[in-house]
Amino acid sequence: MSQYIKVVAEDGDEPLELPTEEDGTLLLTTLSAQFPGSCGLKYRNPDTGTMRGIRLSDGRLYPPDNDWGKQVFFCVFPKGEGKREPTVTVEHPIVKPPKSSSRQKCSDLIVLGLPWKSTEEDLRNYFSQFGELLMVQVKKDPKTGQSKGFGFVRFAEYESQLKCMSQRHMIDGRWCDVRIPNSKEGAQHMMNRKVFVGRCTEDMTAEDLRQYFAKFGEVVDVFIPKPFRAFAFVSFADPDVAQSLCGEDHIIKGASVHISGAAPKSNEKHGGGYGGGMGGGGGGGMGGDRRLGGSNHSHLGSYTPSYSQGSWGHVARPGSSSNPGSSYGNNLGLGNLGLGALQLNHAMLAAAQAVLSGQGGWGPLGLTNQGGAGMQGGVVQGHAQGGGGGTGQVGGAGGPGGSGASNGDNPVANTTPAPAGFGSVGNGSTGGFLGWGGTQATETTTHSPSQMASWGSTKAPTGWN
């Protein structure tokens, strides 16, 4: 006996009626079709007044007490698209950047369990139901061309990704799973929850920062480099909080600090990466763009993701939005951003790199391709990274003191600043962790959407060195 149940995304919305199945359950796909990103339902228990979750099993939502009743059900979203209310008081954000919607970035998704015969075209046909696809790959044996039974996809919109990951997929007669690739799942979270706080003053203590930022969300870690460098890193438990703060200016202890996204250390081992010292804070090194070759975007079939290794396309750098329409990818010399603040910023970023690079960073973990939304609709948005081989390298490859300005931007986001090496697992901070995939020690992070059969835990510890 099929019926309709009332569903709203948020309290106050107009209810939408969704059809149930013959067995009385509501398909998750039915829900997510109308409420993209929704991964479940809840309702208010009339007796206790508290919210109750609806049971979800095998993609089906089960009616409470075998009856949906007439009540209204609320959508549940993966990580509460919580809109932070700045709650401004005396100290409030000064600038409100155009905030490119504090959404999370898409990542490549691995598709497991593909039929041997499924082609990339098949995948594209299937997955495009969730949204625009930027990339589709089926991994094949180079010789025989035979599929290996898995592939990768990448969506343009994070909502599509969420929707896609919230269910299983029947593709050409087989159930397939879509997950976040192992090489990335840690990064996503870690990166998104750490922000760079620039223009710090010397009288700001870690405790000051922790206290100040606590009003936006749980602060998991605060790092202030010693000696004083005028910047700090603050990590939040909730990535959304970190994201939402990016680009804002805040006043702390009477000083205006700037918050931006933290970026990982370049993965390039010999490629200079972020120039170190940048003596004098002057000249705009021309960061040669060596990634153009990769941006062959086609509409069909597979293409190579164009973000190059280790580069974090744009990790929210509103400061540079004033960049007078110069070609983004080509050079990012400081020349045309003649703002003191920005220069200082760049200098700080370079310093940040220098300071933190000596500690266990992302590098050794083999973090690659974290391009974020570096590519949207086939347009390269990333910044020149200045990694080795860039045309017109000023500082030569590798050495500290290279053309610091050439690297795109952003500070270094380390894992929690612990002494080098892998020994430390998160240094006690909640949720702090480092090392996934290979050198997993203990750590049982509880991230990623449900139904992800964890397979990382039993992975043989191979280590990286």
Added chain:
DNA sequence: GTTGAGCGTT
């Protein structure tokens, strides 16, 4: 033209 847990030639 076989296989069915996994993690990406560039």
